[in-house]
Each structure stands twice: as structure tokens, then as C-alpha cells.
Amino acid sequence: MTDIAPLASIATDLSGGRTSGLRFLDEQGTLAIVLDVTGLAEAERKPLEDKLRAGLLARPGVAEVRVAMTAEKKALTIIAVGSGKGGVGKSTLAANLAVALRRQGVKVGLVDADIYGPSQPRLMDSEGVKPEARGSKLAPVPNAYGVPMLSTGQIAAPGQAIAWRGPMAGKALEQLVDASWGDIDTLVVDLPPGTGDVQLTMIQRHKPAGAVIVSTPQDLALMDATRAISLFEQAEVPIIGLVENMAGYACPHCGEVSDPFGCGGAEAAAQTMGLDFLGRVPLSMGIRLASDGGVPPAAGTDPVGEPFHAIAAKVAAWLAARKGR
Numbered sequence: 001m002t003d004i005a006p007l008a009s010i011a012t013d014l015s016g017g018r019t020s021g022l023r024f025l026d027e028q029g030t031l032a033i034v035l036d037v038t039g040l041a042e043a044e045r046k047p048l049e050d051k052l053r054a055g056l057l058a059r060p061g062v063a064e065v066r067v068a069m070t071a072e073k074k075a076l077t078i079i080a081v082g083s084g085k086g087g088v089g090k091s092t093l094a095a096n097l098a099v100a101l102r103r104q105g106v107k108v109g110l111v112d113a114d115i116y117g118p119s120q121p122r123l124m125d126s127e128g129v130k131p132e133a134r135g136s137k138l139a140p141v142p143n144a145y146g147v148p149m150l151s152t153g154q155i156a157a158p159g160q161a162i163a164w165r166g167p168m169a170g171k172a173l174e175q176l177v178d179a180s181w182g183d184i185d186t187l188v189v190d191l192p193p194g195t196g197d198v199q200l201t202m203i204q205r206h207k208p209a210g211a212v213i214v215s216t217p218q219d220l221a222l223m224d225a226t227r228a229i230s231l232f233e234q235a236e237v238p239i240i241g242l243v244e245n246m247a248g249y250a251c252p253h254c255g256e257v258s259d260p261f262g263c264g265g266a267e268a269a270a271q272t273m274g275l276d277f278l279g280r281v282p283l284s285m286g287i288r289l290a291s292d293g294g295v296p297p298a299a300g301t302d303p304v305g306e307p308f309h310a311i312a313a314k315v316a317a318w319l320a321a322r323k324g325r
């Protein structure tokens with residue numbers, strides 16, 4: 001019988017210490033081995049498995065190698081992006097936050113759980129692309145911005161998701177969050193506006209690490225935002241901070257800055273509530289045009305992307321501080 005110890009040592013070397021449980025299953029030289037692929041991207045796993053198998057098969061007495069791949073189910077850090085009401089730019093912020101975090105080195109994915117208006121496929125330039133199944137799980141759709149994404153818009157027929165209630169919405173969210181995310185460790189989740197079923201499922205089942213709340217500056221939007229904030233606070237989900245969107249409009253012709261929705265309301269509200277203010281994104285034609293064209297402003301070098309980078313830097317610092325705790 002071939003000696004196991006030298007084979008185990010070869011396997012350790014070939015896999016960078018990821019193998020265990022090496023044993024012969026029969027007298028004919030069938031070898032079984034466990035390969036821990038935790039933290040490896042999907043594309044890295046197969047080559048490693050092949051290398052290990054080839055290395056072992058090259059040894060005398062080994063006729064077949066059965067590799068069992070295992071991976072620890074890692075807990076994803078979820079950042080929920082919410083708003084009190086629709087149309088305040090929550091999806092725009094979620095997309096750009098994800099892209100900007102990626103640029104800052106965070107391994108981030110994006111989940112579009114906005115069943116009333118899934119807009120991430122458009123924002124991330126992957127409209128019409130359906131996610132494939134990887135085993136029993138969905139494989140996130142890649143894009144040019146390095147932020148794999150899954151959207152309710154990709155798993156439901158157009159207009160169908162809006163009718164989802166409680167269990168259906170919960171199941172959809174489950175599929176999106178519990179997908180085959182590979183080496184992604186942080187998920188930005190674009191929630192529907194308000195405080196409905198999806199928010200409750202998100203909070204109860206997937207416990208976000210923190211929430212970013214988006215509001216426009218006017219009082220009514222801020223009142224709605226306050227409701228979204230209290231939902232998270234009641235569930236003990238920390239509020240990472242508040243973002244003021246569509247604040248201040250610079251006229252493309254004369255350059256004069258006006259404030260159609262007011263300005264500074266969200267910052268003042270954050271102060272009153274004892275929350276961090278993450279930043280202000282101006283109302284800008286550039287942001288609207290780039291977003292509708294499937295190019296998140298944070299992906300380019302145009303100055304319109306800068307506010308998103310500043311906000312993402314604060315969120316990244318929050319994530320780093322949380323890790324250090």
C-alpha cells in the first residue's frame with residue numbers, strides 16, 4: 001500500500017495548505033481528498049482542483065483522485081440602502097456607492113431588491129441579461145464596473161414583481177442574497193422605498209450590518225426618511241448615515257446654483273437625530289444622463305462622480321471600524 005504521509009505533504013504544498021482528510025478508498029489506488037476553497041473566486045477553484053489532481057496522479061500507486069471541495073459559508077456584510085419615499089435617487093446612490101466602494105478595494109456585490117422599480121440592470125448596463133444557475137444558486141451577473149449584481153428585475157417577468165407580497169418577496173430576496181457570490185464579502189442592497197415586506201424580511205432574515213438612508217432636502221421627504229430610519233433603529237440595525245440627494249442645481253448655461261428642493265435639510269435632520277451625515281449629491285444633468293446611459297458616474301473620471309467617492313470613503317471607513325471592533 002502506498003504511504004499516505006508523502007502524498008498528504010505534496011497535496012499541502014500544491015494547494016497552499018487547503019487540503020485535509022486524504023485517504024485511500026480501495027486497494028486500486030482511488031484517493032479521496034478534501035479541498036477547502038473558502039474565499040477563492042469561482043474561476044480560481046477549478047484550476048486549483050486540476051493542479052492538485054494532476055500532482056497526485058503523477059505519484060506511483062495513485063490511480064484516481066476524488067476531490068471534495070468545501071467552502072465555509074461566509075457571512076456577507078450587508079449595507080442596506082433605503083429611503084422613505086420613491087424617486088429620491090436611492091437606486092442611483094446604491095449603484096454608485098457599490099462602484100465607488102469597489103474602486104476603494106472593497107469586494108462588493110449589488111442586490112436590487114426594489115420590487116416596485118428594479119432599476120439596477122439599467123444603471124449597471126446589464127438590461128436583459130438573465131443570471132445563470134450555479135448548482136442550486138443564482139450566479140450574479142458581471143458588468144464592466146467589477147460589481148456583480150442580481151436584481152428582482154432579472155428573475156421576474158416585467159411588471160410581475162410589483163405584485164409580490166410577504167412570502168414571495170421574502171423568497172426572492174433570499175435567492176438574491178443567498179446567491180453564489182464567490183469572493184464577494186460585502187453586499188450593497190437597494191431596497192424598495194418605504195417600510196414594507198422586503199424591508200422587514202431584510203432586517204429579520206439577513207440582518208444588515210448597517211443602513212444608508214437617502215433623502216432629498218425637502219421636509220416631506222425628510223419626514224418619510226425618518227420613518228425608514230426608525231424601522232432600522234427599532235431592529236437595532238445601525239444607521240451608517242444620511243445622504244442628501246438632488247441638492248443644489250447648477251444651471252448648465254449660466255452656472256448659477258439654485259436649490260429647487262432646498263438645501264441642507266438632510267444634514268440638519270441628521271444632526272437633530274444624532275446621525276452621521278455622509279454627504280450631498282447635487283441635482284445634475286450629468287448624473288442623470290450617465291445613469292440612464294448605464295454608466296454610473298462613480299465609474300468614470302468626470303467630477304460628477306466625486307460626491308459618490310466621498311460618500312463611499314465614509315462608508316468604507318465605517319466598515320473598517322466595524323471590522324476592527
Ligand SMILES: Nc1ncnc2c1ncn2[C@@H]1O[C@H](COP(=O)(O)OP(=O)(O)OP(=O)(O)O)[C@@H](O)[C@H]1O
Pocket residue numbers: 083085086087088089090091092093114117119192193245246247281282283284285287288289291292
Ligand atoms: N443627483 C441627481 N441628479 C440628477 N438626476 C438624478 C439624481 N439622482 C437621481 N437622479 C435621477 O432621478 C431618477 C430617480 O432616481 P432613482 O431611480 O435612483 O430613485 P429611487 O429613489 O431609487 O426611485 P425608486 O424608488 O422609484 O426606485 C432617475 O432618473 C435618476 O437618474
